[in-house]
Amino acid sequence: MVSSRVDSKGRVCIPKEVKDALGIKEGGSVRWILLGSKIAGLMVESGVGEVEEEKILDFLVNLSSKKINRIGKPDYMPISKSDLWLSVQEDQ
Numbered sequence: 800m801v802s803s804r805v806d807s808k809g810r811v812c813i814p815k816e817v818k819d820a821l822g823i824k825e826g827g828s829v830r831w832i833l834l835g836s837k838i839a840g841l842m843v844e845s846g847v848g849e850v851e852e853e854k855i856l857d858f859l860v861n862l863s864s865k866k867i868n869r870i871g872k873p874d875y876m877p878i879s880k881s882d883l884w885l886s887v888q889e890d891q
Contacts, residue, residue: 830858 801814813823821843825830830839840859 830856832856834859 801817803811803814805811813829817823821841823843828844830842830844831844834840840854842859
């Protein structure tokens with residue numbers, strides 16, 4: 800995972816390996832997509848296939864509000880905190 804710092808003017812430098820992987824060139828546009836209070840997405844605007852880009856954006860924006868419906872029962876057995884602690888101590 801790569802990271803960047805935000806400067807005093809709120810600017811973020813996109814790391815070279817990210818720019819290369821996404822094909823971001825000087826003067827290019829990127830779109831920030833909020834996916835929740837702590838998650839954001841970044842989309843490179845290519846200007847080609849704008850209809851498809853809008854479909855992707857609609858999906859991503861609505862993703863944070865969708866609930867995952869569980870089906871069936873979990874495939875694990877519940878364990879108490881004290882039993883968990885004891886098993887961790889035994890492994891050491």
